[in-house]
Amino acid sequence: MWQEREPDETREVTVDGHRIVTYSYGSGAETVFLLNGGPGLPCNYLRDAHSFLSGHGYRVVTFDQLGCGASDKPDDPALWSISRYVEETEAVRTALDLGKVHLLGHSWGGWLAIEYALTYPDALKTLILEDTAADLPHLMEEMHRLRASLGPETVEMMIAHEADGTYDHPEYQAAITLLNYRHVCRLQEWPAPLMASLNDWNMAPYMAMQGPNEFLYIGNLKDWNRAADLGKIPCPALITVGRHDEITPACALRMKQNLREAELVVFQNSSHMPFYEEPAAYDAVLLDFLARNA
Structure with a gap:
């Protein structure tokens, strides 16, 4: 269950001359290393949904x-690349002396986690x-399928605005809002940590790497596809997805089929945020996987 609490430790790490702020909870021998979505999104929403693990x-x-x-x-567009973020992640892991970690990536953080792995x-x-x-061209096909559920007239309107x-x-924003409530978070009121992240979103890296919203990918990652390389990852993997997720169960299944050793769990009453939409079920799945692979 999510909780807002102060980190047990906050440290700054310098990566290529830039200041990176890190947060740590608990002191167990096993480390869960979180990579949140975005890009350009503060880590509040993922951090506060997983700090409960420190109590376990x-x-x-x-x-x-x-x-x-x-x-x-x-303010340097050249910095917004997945390869640079991989090296940033490694610099943080090394600077904090984390050793081998359970790497958890959500949304964009999952693409980063795959590239890092x-x-x-x-x-x-x-x-x-x-x-x-792991395959963004395939994800785009799925996104267009979700958009089509709004009806041909609405889709035509969206395409016209995107062209302009x-x-x-x-x-256009009304259509995106509807899609967000269907496929990003289906709760009537979005949790405070999620709103804190969204209200402090830096759109510069997001626009450069992904696009203007969750349902249009035109940035430098639009052709990113690592599905065929997933078999090179040797460690056990857990894949979770919401039944109504914007990054659909079909995308999750494609990852499972290509990984060597993977489990897939679909949360039937969730979209993109199962840790907020179905916290009890989500927490149980995560704790079970970690316990079996500690």
């Missing part, structure tokens, strides 16, 4: 990625991929 004997560590939250926010496989005990994908670049138009 785990150390929980995360950080505000460069460009967001309390970390530095440089392929680059530094020896740093992982397990890989936990939540509400994410008028993403802020009220009718």
Whole structure:
């Protein structure tokens, strides 16, 4: 169950001259290392949903990625690349002396976790991929399927605004809002940690890497596809996904089929945030997986 509490330790790490702020809960021998979604999103929403693990004997560590939250926010488009974020993640792991970790990536953090696992496989005990994908062209096909549920007239309107670049138009934003409540978080009121992250979103890295919203990928990651490489990841993996997720169960299944050793759990009453939408069920699945692979 999510909780808002002060970290047991907050430290700054310098990565290539930039200040990265890290957060740690608990002092267990097993470390769960969190990579949140975005890009450009502060880690509040994922941190506060997983700090409960410290009460079960785990150390929980995360950080505000460069460009967001309390970390530095440089104005340099060249910094917004997945390969640079991989090296940032490794720099944080090394600076905090975390050793081998249970790496948990949510959404964009899952793409980062996959890229990290392929680059530094020896740093992982397990890989936990939540509400994410390994094949973004396939994800785009799924996104278009979800958008189609709004009806042809609405889809036509959205495409026209996307062609004009008028993403802020009220009718376009109304369609995105509806999709968000269907496929990002289905709760009537979104939790405070999630709102804290959303209200401090730096759109510069998000726009550069992904696009203007959750349902249009036009950034430098639009062709990213590591599905065929997942078999190179040697550690056990857990994949979780919401039944109504924007990054759909079909994306999760594609990852499971390509990983060597993977479990897949679908939360039937969730979209993109099972840890908020079905916290009891989610927490039980995560704790069971960690216990079996500690």
